[in-house]
Amino acid sequence: MNRLGDQIRDCRLCAARFAATQTRHSPRPVVWFRPSARLLIAGQAPGMRVHQSGKPFNDPSGERLRAWLGLSEAEFYDQSRVAIVPMAFCFPGYNAKGSDLPPPRICGETWHDLVMQELGKIDLTILVGGYAHKYHLGVKTGVTDTVKAWRDHAPRLFALPHPSWRNTAWLKKNPWFAAEVLPELRAQVQRVIND
Template sequence: MSVTPDSPVPDRGLETLLAEISACRACAGDLVPDPRPVVRVSPETRLLICGQAPGRLVHETGLPFNDPSGVRLRQWMGIDRETFYGHPAIGVAAMAFCFPGTNPKGGDFPPPARCAQLWRRQLLAQLPKVELTLLVGSYAQAWALGAGRKANMTETVAAWSEYGAGILPLPHPSWRNTAWLKRNPWFEAEVTPYLRQRVEDMLRS
């Protein structure tokens, strides 16, 4: 069962909802390869990582951020791979749950909007313990911040302190953003220490 953006959000429990998401084939026929939803959350999720969509390696393994982007993200967070996948406080739910395919012009296709329309409000309603959401990249920032986002991703991330304790906008940790990180040294000087402290505090408590 799914809902439209304006319909009430049903409460069927997280386990049931995750089973429905896993079985979702709403984009079958539109995606190559076939849909394979990848979501990793639990009732204890306190830190929710919201990226763009799974890449090819994530599609093949079923583990979110199981690629070079994940290595960089974990460095920003100050945690190792075992903690990232093993601690119940850490959850991952991208804007689209399935690999959207590779764009012949380079990179992956953008996340289909249909996925967020079908599932996102329902999933967030089942995660009441979330204290901090990482908005990784412009698609997640556009969905969550709406008119509150700035003119572009750089300006949105630079304004990170304006969004309160519950939201932290980040650039995508892809290797494609290595040049961006070099042009914007303030990110690793200001934002990543704050992120690491927040993560440390949540995992300690």
Template sequence: MPLPDEIRGCRICADRFAATATSHAPAPVVWFSRNAPIMVASQAPGMRAHLSGRPFDDPSGARLRQWMAIDDNTFWDTSRVAIVPMGFCFPGYDAAGGDIPPPKICAATWRAAALAHVGRPRVTLLVGAYAQQWHLGKGRVTDRVREWRDLAPSVFCLPHPSWRNTAWLKKHPWFEAETLPALRTAIREALAA
């Protein structure tokens, strides 16, 4: 069975998700193929992605696509953009309505195989703390995003594109002025290669 189909059939977190405030069943959102030139390493699908079966199918995704300067068709074309989250399923909300972190068992079970399946993308976006810690070890998101030149043009650390980070974006205008133009150039070149 191909790896994407194996992941889609995964139910190891069924009991865990049933115990959340959302009490939902696993529905892995698998959105990658071999040799895509761009990889987005992210946290986990949100509720909208859980319902639609398409990653970043929400305002965060619209902001991410704007940061990348690519259209919806390019973003959701798995031959061009591979999306490999730390958790393939929506983890649920806690009793206060906050996002539950992606279960570590998902990355432990699937991440190495998913990354090997994707191969070596020309540009990797590490979106948010969970993905950045997996790939780079412990560190602060702001520091990593600020030091983008250390890994560019092959890797870019990004804050999560959630509306919750709008204040962060206003506080750090260098992100839009310096980081995004370099990111867009790297993505344009990777897609054209």
């Protein structure tokens, strides 16, 4: 791994913040990128399962995301081709109601631009969830409107809803996503992965 990846892995900026959450956990940055990657998956923040495993999207959300992208597990986790860069590298913890806390802004402000500079030639960017949409696109619209405008950014960028099971109702309510967005997304992913 590169020096920047090592620096991120050693980061403890949020130690006091995480100790004050319901989970009272320590930072564990999950770093998954190499400068050679051409496909960027820009997400939100790791969940508890990813925090425990140290492997991004190693949960049911990851299974759904891989299906959306049309990638095998081996292809998805090939760091030489796929970079996974969330808005926060650590699991932010749960609030008192058991919901995920938002990604701490200090993480993105400290690391995100440095990682983007480190990545060489990104041919396809996939934005997963509202926090990634806002940061990379500067949008103030909600997830539905941002994803509906997919043609404005394709074929080099796709904004997706989060693949969490919590969004199953959203997927049923918005069948155009599976019918229109996913076939074009898969075609672009295959173009980049196989080029």
